[in-house]
Structures are given as structure tokens and as C-alpha cells.
Amino acid sequence: MSEAGGRPTIKEVARRAGVALSSVSRVLNDHPDVSESMRARVHESITALGYEPNLLAAGLRRGSSRTVGFIVADLRNPLYASIVTAAQRELGGAGYAVVITSSNSEAERDEEMARGLRLRQVDALIVSLTDETHPGVIEELARFDGPVVLLDRQVPDLRNASTVETDHGTGMKRATRHLMELGHERIALITGPLEARPSAQRVKAFLDVHRENGLEYPEDLVRTGSFEPGFGEGSTSELLQADRPPTALIAGGNQLLTGVLRSLRGLGIEAGRDLALISCDDVPLSELHTPPITVIDRDIEEFGRAGARLALERLSDPDAAPRKVVLPTSLVLRESTVRVPSH
């Protein structure tokens, strides 16, 4: 199309406009010291040539790619997708592009993704770690020298990281107390690995409420391990087919919930009638299930925005100290927990 085949560069724009290369750059980055006539000539040349900047080159020279890397444990979880979408909007408004990667809930992939993003010179990293205790990932994040934002995770070794957390503990306490008030004494809890903050917080809160009500530690009723549907399904089947099955169950996430519901269907057990059921995070399934399912909810968009803001904060002021934001949860009561257990 232009001079010599390939895409026109700043150099050709300069030649055509009869100005210096650096002047074109100044116009492009709207530098304050450019005359109106210069701006006009350059713009004329730019549109005539159909010039488009090469962001790789600019990033290399500038030492910053104007890009934020995002690592999520599982993109297929609609929750993460919402977080990413909200964050992307916030960051986009500030001129940053977002590179999203998914680790498929494998800690080694987390490490791989973090490294990849580092080498691509992203300016900041927002991560939802699969395993906050995995040394490889921590090391990887420590090597990164831009701001790091951890979502719902805590890594004490990472001096440089801001965090946005959810107050899962309070939510779990409310849920557990709610079930106890309904008369349940044998409540089961299925949640992800203890290596992820939310699970640890939930288990602790769950046990605290038991203790506070003078109830024994229901060791056999607490299952931690994974956020995948399969884990929810298997655990539910085991729990409900044991000698003393629970009368209520709390699922620690929407993916776990689908597993729980699959199991219930297989066993012919109906939530709300035969078993009180509570899930974490509101999704269409929990709302539209028959009966609708009580959930520990939170503002997931705000969660994503908060992550983005924490990153931007330290991007605009590299000396700013890392911060921690804690977001609240609320208990949304629905029919899956209205009836008193028949046992």
C-alpha cells in the first residue's frame, strides 16, 4: 500500500510530512511542546499513509507495555469471568490492556502463566492463585517487579502484593448459624483445598460456630480438597450414604454446587425437603433451581473492580504501599433452607 510493501512506520510518516522522526513521536504521544501546524502536518501524513503504531516497539523502548496480566484459576467458572470482565473495564479506562490467562486449577500452570506474563513485560499482575502455598508460584511472583494484586489469597512472603479479599468467614458463620437456628445439628461442609484462603476461612468459621454452640467438631462432615464439580459430587454421595448422614449441607462454590446437585439427583434426595442446602456465590443455577438455593453472596463485579483499582493505584504511584481491601458477604435466604429437618 505505501512505500515498500510493509506497513508504514513513524519514519515514513516523518519523511512524507517533511519533519523529524522525533516530532512525529511527540505528536503521537501528545507532548505539550508541539505547534499546531506541526500537529496538523503530522496528522495529515498519518492518515494519508494509514500509519498505525507498533506497540511492541513502543513497549520495548518505554520499558512498559501498558498491559496488565490476569491469571485466573478457571475461566470456565462464570464467577471468574465476571471478575475479569469488571477488571478489564476498569483497566481499559485507564489505558491498560488486559492479558487473560487461565491455569485450569493447576498450580504449575499458575507458575508458567506468571512467568510468561513477566517475560511479555506486563506492568502489573492480578492473580487468583490455585494454591497460595505453592513455592514455585510465589517465587515467580516475587521476581516480578511491578505491582501484584492477589485475589482472595494471602502470601505473607510477598511483601509487594496488594490483596482484595472476601470476608468468607462472616458469611460462613451466618450460614452455619442460620442452619442451626433451623434445628440442624449435623451440617456438612464441602469446599476447596485448604491451600486456598476462602476454604481455610470457611472451615475455621464453620468450626467456630460449632464450638460457640457447644457442638462437637463434625470431623466426618467436613470435606476439603477441590473446587471442581467432581469433588462436590463424590463428597456428597459419600456423606449422604454414611451411617449418620448430615441434615444440611454447605457447598463452597458454584462449581461444587453442580456436583452436589448431580449427586442429590442420583440419590433421589431433594434439596429443601430432605436436605437443607446452602451454596457460595449466586449464579443462575442457584437462583433458578427448584427449590431456589440459599447462597452466601458477594458483589463480584466490585471484587473485580477493586482488584483493578489496587493495581492502578500502584501503577500510577510506584512508591505507594501495598494495600488490602476486604469485601463483605451477605446471606440470601431462599427455599432450600426453609424447612426444619425431619430427622
Place this chain on the structure above:
Amino acid sequence: MSEAGGRPTIKEVARRAGVALSSVSRVLNDHPDVSESMRARVHESITALGYEPNLLAAGLRRGSSRTVGFIVADLRNPLYASIVTAAQRELGGAGYAVVITSSNSEAERDEEMARGLRLRQVDALIVSLTDETHPGVIEELARFDGPVVLLDRQVPDLRNASTVETDHGTGMKRATRHLMELGHERIALITGPLEARPSAQRVKAFLDVHRENGLEYPEDLVRTGSFEPGFGEGSTSELLQADRPPTALIAGGNQLLTGVLRSLRGLGIEAGRDLALISCDDVPLSELHTPPITVIDRDIEEFGRAGARLALERLSDPDAAPRKVVLPTSLVLRESTVRVPSH
């Protein structure tokens, strides 16, 4: 940590190893002509210095970023997330990173994202367009000179694009016939905008089956417009509160389905009993709903993989002609369509 503060570069690796800069590069890219001793010395130096390559620089020089850009209409749709995840795995295996962007179902954002990815010098583009007729996006894609893969879209003007399509027509025909065999004569169809291939294909197939059965064109029962839940909810309410409501309904996507179900709940209408219901694409909600919902299904992972393969195909051989892959659909019968309508 190393010489002068910043991260070590290839230059410092070379100096420490006492070899030429280019030799380090050769080792890094495992060029065939490197002696074992050279390789060893360089590697020693690399680990000693903690060297890490700058992919921005490599990409600039090479004229290729080893990156594939992905544009999806809505990341929050679990279906897209699965497609992306599958594609990412395939592309990652071939050494390509994936930059995911979401346009939030806004055609202008599609354009914006495409441009952004272009400027970032991605090597290929895989896109699920919001509006395949939007001139801005088409122009944008046309300017791109690497391979373009369109997902479930067709743009005749784009000579350079491969496509992976779903045979939505056959699926819709099966679904419609199935309902007619159950005795339904007034079947409603709610689907996305006609500007998106799947909707157009569905409407056509739906009408074809009506014609083939000697039934009039149910103009009042076909609603096209958007894939968002709100559109599903509003349309369902209107349809079911009209003078001659349908006895069966087909929802053209999982997001639409949640809207449909919300509306049904509000109206006190039960799927499977009062209204036969079919949805497109299987998600936990369709499977776990009471009653389970009949769906037009497809292998969504394969869809994503196919997109990735089409991109890789032309990435490794730039002269390869664009190709088109069509994936089948199947009808999964469930309880939402077993009963004969009472009307």
C-alpha cells in the same frame, strides 16, 4: 542483583560467558549449529545471572509476537470460556500465548479489540463477532495481515478468514420436528440478533420445518434480538401472555435460557408440564433444572480446538488457503419435552 541494577540482558550473558551476543541468541533459540561446549557455557551464564528473555524485544525484531488474539462476545458466557480454554490449550502446545479480550456484546468494542490486538502485533486472530455485519469490524479484520478465524460467523468480504461453524440448522430442525411430533403446533423461538450467523440459521431452519409440515409462518412467535438474559425474560413474558400463547418454546442459548426460566417462574408456568422447552448448548443449569431441559448440544471443546487448529494451520504455512470446518449438533432429549401439551 546483577551488573547494573536492572535485569540482565543477553549482552551480559554473553560477556560473562565470554562469547558473542549472537551465540547466546542461538543457544536460546536452539539453533542447530551450536557446539555442546558453547551451549553449556551459555547455560551456565544464564542460570548464574538469572537471565530471562524479553519477549517484547524478540517479537519486535522477529516481526512476530508468538501470540494469538482472541475476541469473544461475552466471557461471562460459560460456553465462550470453554471455547477459549480449549483453544488456549491447543495453541499453548504450539508455543503460542493467547491474549483474550471480551467485547461485552458491543460491536464497537469488537472493532476496538481487533485494533488493539493488531497494534500489539498478534500473529493471528480468532474472533467470535457480536455483529458480523458491522462494517467497522470487518474493515479492521481486513487490515490484519495474519490468519483470521471466525467462530460461528460468516463474512463473505473477508477473503482471508477461515471459519469454524456449527450446524445450527440441522439441530434446530431436529428440535422443531421433535416438538411437532409431540403434537405442538404453536412453537415459539427466541434467539439472538439476525446479525449473528447462529440466529439466522436457526430461524431459517425453524421456518423450513414449518413449511415442510404445511404450517403457517408463526410470525408472532419468533423473537430475534439479543443473546442476553433480559431479552429472553422479556420475550417469554410477552409470548406467554399474548392471546394465543405457544405450547412449546425454544431458547437459542444458555444466557437466554436463564431469562426464559426467570419469566416462567414469575408467571407460575412449569416447563415440561405447561410448556415444552428446548435450549441450545448444554450447561449445568439445563441439566440440573427441574425438570431437566432438552438441549441442542455440540462438542464445545472441539469447537475451540478446531478454531485453534485452523489458526495454527495457516500460521505454519502462510500460503495455505482459508478453510471452513462445520461441526455437528445433537439433540439431547430430557423431561422438558416429554409430555404432550394439554391444549
Place this chain on the structure above:
DNA sequence: TTGTAAGCGTTATCAA
């Protein structure tokens, strides 16, 4: 097999 050197498209420093 290895080294020298040019250049990828920018930005930023320095003079003018």
C-alpha cells in the same frame, strides 16, 4: 561453528 554488525519501530536525551 562462531563473531560482527545491522536493524526491528519506538521513545527520550540532548542541542540547536
Place this chain on the structure above:
DNA sequence: TTGATAACGCTTACAA
């Protein structure tokens, strides 16, 4: 306010 020019970190002819 503008123009030369030197990087940025890497790859790749070409020479040795």
C-alpha cells in the same frame, strides 16, 4: 519548538 541521534533487547545475514 524542533531535529539528530542514541538507546531498548533481541534476531539474523554475512563474514570469518
